[in-house]
Amino acid sequence: xxxxxxxxxxxxxxxxxxxxxxxxxxxxxxxxxxxxxxxxxxxxxxxxxxxxxxxxxxxxxxxxxxxxxxxxxxxxxxxxxxxxxxxxxxxxxxxxxxxxxxxxxxxxxxxxxxxxxxxxxxxxxxxxxxxxxxxxxxxxxxxxxxxxxxxxxxxxxxxxxxxxxxxxxxxxxxxxxxxxxxxxxxxxxxxxxxxxxxxxxxxxxxxxxxxxxxxxxxxxxxxxxxxxxxxxxxxxxxxxxxxxxxxxxxxxxxxxxxxxxxxxxxxxxxxxxxxxxxxxxxxxxxxxxxxxxxxxxxxxxxxxxxxxxxxxxxxxxxxxxxxxxxxxxxxxxxxxxxxxxxxxxxxxxxxxxxxxxxxxxxxxxxxxxxxxxxxxxxxxxxxxxxxxxxxxxxxxxxxxxxxxxxxxxxxxxxxxxxxxxxxxxxxxxxxxxxxxxxxxxxxxxxxxxxxxxxxxxx
Numbered sequence: 234x235x236x237x238x239x240x241x242x243x244x245x246x247x248x249x250x251x252x253x254x255x256x257x258x259x260x261x262x263x264x265x266x267x268x269x270x271x272x273x274x275x276x277x278x279x280x281x282x283x284x285x286x287x288x289x290x291x292x293x294x295x296x297x298x299x300x301x302x303x304x305x306x307x308x309x310x311x312x313x314x315x316x317x318x319x320x321x322x323x324x325x326x327x328x329x330x331x332x333x334x335x336x337x338x339x340x341x342x343x344x345x346x347x348x349x350x351x352x353x354x355x356x357x358x359x360x361x362x363x364x365x366x367x368x369x370x371x372x373x374x375x376x377x378x379x380x381x382x383x384x385x386x387x388x389x390x391x392x393x394x395x396x397x398x399x400x401x402x403x404x405x406x407x408x409x410x411x412x413x414x415x416x417x418x419x420x421x422x423x424x425x426x427x428x429x430x431x432x433x434x435x436x437x438x439x440x441x442x443x444x445x446x447x448x449x450x451x452x453x454x455x456x457x458x459x460x461x462x463x464x465x466x467x468x469x470x471x472x473x474x475x476x477x478x479x480x481x482x483x484x485x486x487x488x489x490x491x492x493x494x495x496x497x498x499x500x501x502x503x504x505x506x507x508x509x510x511x512x513x514x515x516x517x518x519x520x521x522x523x524x525x526x527x528x529x530x531x532x533x534x535x536x537x538x539x540x541x542x543x544x545x546x547x548x549x550x551x552x553x554x555x556x557x558x559x560x561x562x563x564x565x566x567x568x569x570x571x572x573x574x575x576x577x578x579x580x581x582x583x584x585x586x587x588x589x590x591x592x593x594x595x596x597x598x599x600x601x602x603x604x605x606x607x608x609x610x611x612x613x614x615x616x617x618x619x620x621x622x623x624x625x626x627x628x629x630x631x632x633x634x635x636x637x638x639x640x641x642x643x644x645x646x647x648x649x650x651x652x653x654x655x656x657x658x659x660x661x662x663x664x665x666x667x668x669x670x671x672x673x674x675x676x677x678x679x680x681x682x683x684x685x686x687x688x689x690x691x
Contacts, residue, residue, distance in 0.1 A: 276313060277365070277385075278317065280371055281372065282372035283323035286546045286567060288334055290548065295681055298681040300339075315341045316340050320345055320349070321374065323373050327491040327492055327545075353384055356384065362385055367390060368390070369389075369392070371392055375397070388404045388691070393407065397425070405424055405426070407426055408427045409427075409671065410427060410671065410672040410673075411427055428679035428680055430674070433570075434676060449555045450483075451486075451556050451558065452486050452487070452568075454487070454557060454568075456490075456560045456562065457493060461560050464580060466501040466502050466506075467508055467509040470516070472647050474514045474537050475648075480651060487531075489541055489545070499519065502516045512643070516532075526550060529541040552571045556574050556654050560579065561577055569634075572667045574660045574664055576637065576649065577623040622638060629670050
């Protein structure tokens with residue numbers, strides 16, 4: 234019998250007591266339990282995301298709500314799906330996204346951003362993919378979501394915070410507000426539903442709340458990359474000292490970027506940083522904080538205290554601040570998302586320090602005549618012609634938060650902050666304008682139901 238294609242009597246009997254781990258899997262890097270679970274599921278829910286902010290405030294709440302809704306359904310109506318997370322390449326990513334998402338134990342499969350192209354080319358080298366599925370865009374570049382959905386033959390749902398870039402190739406669009414929907418060409422608007430702002434559903438952690446504190450809080454965001462920190466740290470230290478000199482009832486916090494540590498704060502405030510020589514403020518000590526809300530506390534040479542927070546993102550604390558002082562960049566969009574009034578500063582007097590910049594500018598900036606040429610181009614063409622630098626102003630196409638660009642001094646910024654923080658009506662107006670550019674609460678639940686309904690259609 235063995236010679237006729239059968240497995241033989243002994244082999245048949247032996248197969249009864251063979252343990253699963255004795256079989257040689259075609260995908261040995263995946264546990265047997267995971268492979269078994271994947272085979273049982275009929276629909277794949279694949280979430281595309283990138284940075285830590287999106288994972289914490291978009292992905293995690295949506296996954297929780299999706300599971301909550303499915304659990305509430307009757308047994309006969311429960312949906313049979315597997316959750317998978319695909320991290321995509323992003324310049325703002327920290328490299329810790331995989332570890333963060335993996336610690337939640339909510340996904341049967343997580344692929345790292347560096348594996349995205351391999352996943353796109355050979356998806357079956359990572360796992361068995363069900364014939365039916367949905368790909369949901371929750372961070373990164375919308376095009377990655379489109380590509381993966383087309384490659385797998387799945388439906389695509391895009392959460393559009395500011396704009397929908399590929400409406401013709403996506404199946405459904407969940408827009409933050411009506412402005413986003415109106416930017417979509419009319420022939421594709423039928424795909425769009427306004428659900429609100431995912432960020433508006435952030436829940437505050439009462440254990441780290443600042444509400445019981447008597448003093449006011451100002452958040453300082455000097456940047457995350459070395460080029461910005463080289464200017465931001467000495468400049469912001471002096472701003473804080475100037476404010477504290479006039480008002481002792483103001484506390485300062487710095488939410489540390491995941492890519493930085495306290496040693497960089499010490500370096501960039503020292504004479505080793507050429508820009509720091511233009512400022513008098515220095516760090517006297519950095520110690521562990523006794524306050525459970527914070528990790529470290531800086532004490533400047535002028536006895537100003539600045540609290541540092543390692544947790545990222547720390548929106549629940551930032552949301553309770555009265556005001557923020559920030560550099561230009563993606564952080565202005567994040568602050569706008571939690572409706573935090575801000576003053577955006579860009580001291581252009583240090584543009585000649587191009588050798589402190591990242592990338593190609595840092596390389597060519599070391600050549601003196603190219604350095605001067607680049608400064609000329611930036612000053613007389615880019616800075617003068619560009620209307621707005623902060624994301625909220627760019628999206629609103631008008632000045633809804635103040636920007637101070639140019640040869641500005643810490644003392645001048647401090648005076649403006651002291652004036653602004655006393656003007657409650659102005660702060661309220663800024664908050665309201667930021668809210669208008671965002672969306673309403675309840676977006677997490679609405680998006681979860683869109684995903685549920687899409688699964689039911691498959």
